[in-house]
Amino acid sequence: MKAISPMRTHRIALGAVLAAALAVTGCGATKDQGSTDSTASATGGGAPASGLQYMVPNAPGGGYDTTARAAAQVMEKEGITETVQVFNLPGAGGTVGLQRVVNEKGNGKLAMQMGLGVVGAAYTQNTQASLNDTTPIAKLIEEAGAIVVPKDSPYTDINQLVDAWKKDPGSLAVGGGSSPGGPDHLLPMQLAQAVGIDPKAVSFVSYDGGGELLPALLGNKIAFGASGFGEFLDQVEAGDVRVLAVTSPERVDALKDVPTLKESGIDLEFTNWRGVVAPPGISEEDKAVWIDAFTRMHDSDAWKAELEKRGWVDAFATGEEFGTFLKEQDTEVAELLKTLGLA
Secondary structure, X not given: OOOOOOOOOEEEEOOOOOOOOOOOOOOOOXXXXXXXXXXXXXXXXXXXXXXXXXXXXXXXXXXXHHHHHHHHHHHHHOOOEOOOXXXXXXXXXXHHHHHHHHHOOOOOOEEEEEEHHHHHHHHHOOOOOOHHHOXXXXXXXXXXXXXXXXXXXXXXXXXXXXXXXXXXXXXXXXXXOOOOOOHHHHHHHHHHHHHOXXXXXOOEEEOXXXXXXXXXXXXXXXXXXXXXXXXXXXXXXXXXXXXXXXXXXXXXXXXXXXXXXXOOOOOEEEEEEEEEEEOOOOOHHHHHHHHHHHHHHHHOHHHHHHHHHHOOEEEEEEHXXXXXXXXXXXXXXXXHHHHOOOO
């Protein structure tokens, strides 16, 4: 991925409540006592991995939440794991969850769903925790962004919206399901740059995940939303929202009638991504259990069906490969946020 510049073409590969923290007991991912091979379940030869906890660092209903619950459901259905405890720990753009993961050093039972939103929030929220302190497990998917309006919006195509936005940028509030520095914030900022609007003039309203963004959009508290298109598919089908454009290089299968920004004459592409990390200092055995569980999930027909159903692009990478990608993203996001005056 190349660093973002204010030039005409902008490309970036980015990467979606239980307020009380759930107690995590034990320090290793375990299997039934009948299995003697620590990675037997992960390689398909033994009992399912057990005792796993999967944290979502924002509110229910958003992209991270949807991804984590879909992944856990597939792992359970395929017998890869026993019940995976998926729980939400929202706050500060995902950095409350990030701090929890870093604090759980050595806890091989815990993993966290994440993506670019957490990468950016680690800078804009000035958290002491860093993704560089975590153990990379797997990159799962990529997803195009979308520009969305409620069904009663006066804007029926992206150029109508942009024309009105350019006339008075501050009068049209745009909402996103991430804090400043996250993908739902960077998307409208780059869209503004691409159409000649000063990003500093944009009225951006931050919500903690798509679960909070959607009600704001449906309630007309914002003029339009910017987020992963998968978060709106049910509402599109129900006729409650309209997607004016997607940010991928080509149209997405789930929204065949929706043009890309480039088709609409706007020179911008933007892709979000989601992955999984674990606490620092976990054992190689526990790391293998997580990586192999996600690998078996990825290879299953059930996960392929989830990708097709939700319009997600397969972007699977594990271990060191994902770790290298994560470090590159961290560096490039930091540079971008400095350009925007946010880091």
